[in-house]
Amino acid sequence: MPESPARRCPLSSQRPTLADVASTAGVSVSTASLAFSGAGPIAAATRERVLAAAAELGYLGPNPLGRQLRSGRSGIVGVVVGDALRRSFRDPVSIQVLDGLVSTLGEMGLGVLLIPGPSDPAEPPVDPLVLSAGMDVAVLLWGSGTHDPVLEALRRRGVPTVVVEGIPEPDVATVGLDDRRGMTELVQHLQSLGHESFACVTLAFDRQRGDGFVEPERWNEVVWQVTRRRLDGVLDAGITPTAVYETPASLVEHGKTAGFAILSAPQRPTAVVCQSDLLASGVVLAARELGLRVPDDVSVAGFDGLDLPWLAPDVLTSVAQPLAEKGATVGRAVASLLAGEMPEPVELAVTLRPGTTTGPAPR
Amino acid sequence: MPESPARRCPLSSQRPTLADVASTAGVSVSTASLAFSGAGPIAAATRERVLAAAAELGYLGPNPLGRQLRSGRSGIVGVVVGDALRRSFRDPVSIQVLDGLVSTLGEMGLGVLLIPGPSDPAEPPVDPLVLSAGMDVAVLLWGSGTHDPVLEALRRRGVPTVVVEGIPEPDVATVGLDDRRGMTELVQHLQSLGHESFACVTLAFDRQRGDGFVEPERWNEVVWQVTRRRLDGVLDAGITPTAVYETPASLVEHGKTAGFAILSAPQRPTAVVCQSDLLASGVVLAARELGLRVPDDVSVAGFDGLDLPWLAPDVLTSVAQPLAEKGATVGRAVASLLAGEMPEPVELAVTLRPGTTTGPAPR
DNA sequence: AAGCACGGTCGAATCGATTTGAGGATCGCG
DNA sequence: CGCGATCCTCAAATCGATTCGACCGTGCTT
Numbered sequence: 001m002p003e004s005p006a007r008r009c010p011l012s013s014q015r016p017t018l019a020d021v022a023s024t025a026g027v028s029v030s031t032a033s034l035a036f037s038g039a040g041p042i043a044a045a046t047r048e049r050v051l052a053a054a055a056e057l058g059y060l061g062p063n064p065l066g067r068q069l070r071s072g073r074s075g076i077v078g079v080v081v082g083d084a085l086r087r088s089f090r091d092p093v094s095i096q097v098l099d100g101l102v103s104t105l106g107e108m109g110l111g112v113l114l115i116p117g118p119s120d121p122a123e124p125p126v127d128p129l130v131l132s133a134g135m136d137v138a139v140l141l142w143g144s145g146t147h148d149p150v151l152e153a154l155r156r157r158g159v160p161t162v163v164v165e166g167i168p169e170p171d172v173a174t175v176g177l178d179d180r181r182g183m184t185e186l187v188q189h190l191q192s193l194g195h196e197s198f199a200c201v202t203l204a205f206d207r208q209r210g211d212g213f214v215e216p217e218r219w220n221e222v223v224w225q226v227t228r229r230r231l232d233g234v235l236d237a238g239i240t241p242t243a244v245y246e247t248p249a250s251l252v253e254h255g256k257t258a259g260f261a262i263l264s265a266p267q268r269p270t271a272v273v274c275q276s277d278l279l280a281s282g283v284v285l286a287a288r289e290l291g292l293r294v295p296d297d298v299s300v301a302g303f304d305g306l307d308l309p310w311l312a313p314d315v316l317t318s319v320a321q322p323l324a325e326k327g328a329t330v331g332r333a334v335a336s337l338l339a340g341e342m343p344e345p346v347e348l349a350v351t352l353r354p355g356t357t358t359g360p361a362p363r
Numbered sequence: 364m365p366e367s368p369a370r371r372c373p374l375s376s377q378r379p380t381l382a383d384v385a386s387t388a389g390v391s392v393s394t395a396s397l398a399f400s401g402a403g404p405i406a407a408a409t410r411e412r413v414l415a416a417a418a419e420l421g422y423l424g425p426n427p428l429g430r431q432l433r434s435g436r437s438g439i440v441g442v443v444v445g446d447a448l449r450r451s452f453r454d455p456v457s458i459q460v461l462d463g464l465v466s467t468l469g470e471m472g473l474g475v476l477l478i479p480g481p482s483d484p485a486e487p488p489v490d491p492l493v494l495s496a497g498m499d500v501a502v503l504l505w506g507s508g509t510h511d512p513v514l515e516a517l518r519r520r521g522v523p524t525v526v527v528e529g530i531p532e533p534d535v536a537t538v539g540l541d542d543r544r545g546m547t548e549l550v551q552h553l554q555s556l557g558h559e560s561f562a563c564v565t566l567a568f569d570r571q572r573g574d575g576f577v578e579p580e581r582w583n584e585v586v587w588q589v590t591r592r593r594l595d596g597v598l599d600a601g602i603t604p605t606a607v608y609e610t611p612a613s614l615v616e617h618g619k620t621a622g623f624a625i626l627s628a629p630q631r632p633t634a635v636v637c638q639s640d641l642l643a644s645g646v647v648l649a650a651r652e653l654g655l656r657v658p659d660d661v662s663v664a665g666f667d668g669l670d671l672p673w674l675a676p677d678v679l680t681s682v683a684q685p686l687a688e689k690g691a692t693v694g695r696a697v698a699s700l701l702a703g704e705m706p707e708p709v710e711l712a713v714t715l716r717p718g719t720t721t722g723p724a725p726r
Numbered sequence: 727a728a729g730c731a732c733g734g735t736c737g738a739a740t741c742g743a744t745t746t747g748a749g750g751a752t753c754g755c756g
Numbered sequence: 757c758g759c760g761a762t763c764c765t766c767a768a769a770t771c772g773a774t775t776c777g778a779c780c781g782t783g784c785t786t
Contacts, residue, residue: 015521017772028736033774040775041733060521064497066772069432069741075496076439076476085462095452102448102479111492113439114475116465129474133438134427158378158423253672285673309616310648310673380742391766396744403745404764429742432771 016057018066025053036062068134077110077334078135078159080127080150082117082142087249091278092306093323094142097164100327101139108335110136117142117150118207125149125207135159137334140166143226160337162330165226173333174345175326179226179303182319182350183233183273186301189317189352190271191237194361195299199243199269200234201258201279203227209248213261219244230275230303242269247279255282263290263298270298270361277302277318281311284357295359305353315355322348379420381429388416399425431497440473440697441498441522443490443513445480445505450612454641455669456686457505460527463690464502471698473499480505480513481570488512488570498522500697503529506589523700525693528589536696537708538689542589542666545682545713546596546636549664552680552715553634554600557724558662562606562632563597564621564642566590572611576624582607593638593666605632610642618645626653626661633661633724640665640681644674647720658722668716678718685711 022032027050034042035050053059068074079101081088088094102112113135118125130138130153138154143165151172154161161172168174187198204210206223219235222228234241243262247254255274259282262272274280280302287294294300294314305320329346336343385395390413397405398413416422431437442464444451451457465475476498481488493501493516501517506528514535517524524535531537550561568577569586582598585591597604606625610617618637622645625635637643643665650657657663657677668683692709699706 031735063772064495065432065437068497069428070774074428085465089452089458099448102477111496112477114465114477132427133474134431394765426742433744
């Protein structure tokens, strides 16, 4: 019974490959492949033999790179977080969506490749990974602007893309939020409480990420879609804010700075509407430090519907967005793109959630 | 002059490949490859021709998968975050290290693949990505336990690995922290302020992630290394805590729960030493809500050295660890592994940073 | 007994690029 | 005019697996 020639690890001084295993086991490469993948009929005895040979040679299992080339799939989804990681990850919204996304994609056997978004306006706007990483699909988390350079690059590479809270376009999948209407409802709620003078604390207008009051002329020159829609939502209610304050990022400290600026100004508004809960909680903290009572002296509202335990005993009035569902929806859109379809744009609903930081207008 | 046969996109109904471009341009595949990679001498005119052909065919650039197979490298570093993303990402420590890591690796042309660590004790402890993703190196962020199943799996696959704050072992690179000594110094600092009764709030002991007081018998049965070292550091100071409270994760709300439990117990300690700043700030909040003055009635200290603006006007006494440097150090370790070397274990220094939440012991 | 279905195995093609050593053209110089 | 040096270009091998179609026995059907 001629056993196959007793060459263990024929040429490869390196790691053994499937071919080595096959030759050691005395079977063909295809059979060896079958033994591992299980994608075809194979006799139990044969599989045993292959597995034994693999163990003997110290074969570490099929090399993913080979499989990937063959299948044309890397199993990797590139997720562009819309800002420097340091900032993005301090934002519970990004995190929760990312978490939902990782879970959903994980169940589909896909991994998430983290790609930093545009951070410093000075730096080149597109991370090299966007240009070269082997990803099956890309996700632009957290908005795109008009003529977004990252989106352009992905288009040029022909990478199917899901844009979250961006502008719906025919060649990309879109998962949006009904945040514009949500903001309008929030303002109307405040109006029904008697408020007439409103200040707004917004997210960044564009890559410059300004930090300070914005003149009315610029109110409709917002590049970043999230900021734009939420501001438009406020204006839709038919009011004219006494002030609009732009912050560079959705962080408590920026909210606090904005809060101090707004609440210590000569004509203080009775309500401050913020584009995120973190900004809003910063404003609440500023108010407290200024000795103002919330909501007796000033009402503060946010957006996102986060749990902020350290704001206790206050509960922020907010517009809640379905964070986990957002992640799952993006996951489904990714699956759809992978299947070669172009999913319909989705717009998730938001719900007004009154808390203890808003109340009747003073006087 | 016989132009190559005018077949645009010869067979491939799919995307054009380098071969298609080459045949359209009337050159060989190798030459076409050179035109893109630039790794060899090529006439300017030829390159032009290849590039023109590529443009004409709508060639989207070299397929990363092909390149990866050839080079044997995916350019991807798998980062296992030590907990469910949702929780991990609410921890500024993980985030800042991850941020530093992504930057460092990004400069080296490497991408970060996010791999969820063990979350639910019920679930299988190893994410499928650990078993199958095509990564060049893996990083276990945030500690490993003894006989960590994830580490075992990576070993079996032969993936070079960096372990952060784990047990130094010969076949993995290690980046550690001198947290044990830091904790001892912290306790000594409190002792010098006259404190004699200490309570400890710890991170999770093991995958079970208990939530409550731990009997002294179990104090040396800690699986999770980070928890173990920091607890040992406290014991090194020669004290016996009046209580040790285990929390399931480093989050403010868990600190708060622990704080209520510890501070409303019959014999209240004068100092609470926490294994993270988030836990410590939870304890501060609990103290405030219980009407206790910090640090007059009780001193609270943490670990990590974070900026926690919303704790204002208090500044947490803490032991600061060099977060950005940690990320960079891990990055260097990864580079070293990729170069085929095994880097020496690194132990980063921590520094005591007194704040306003600790003071002389009462009475 | 011929024919058929089927489980099991194998050979060869394929995925898409990189890389090496060989070879051809051109040029300069003796 | 010949020889060598230089500069490009190309054919072929390679990376490591998957997969399709062919092939070959068995065992069962009619």
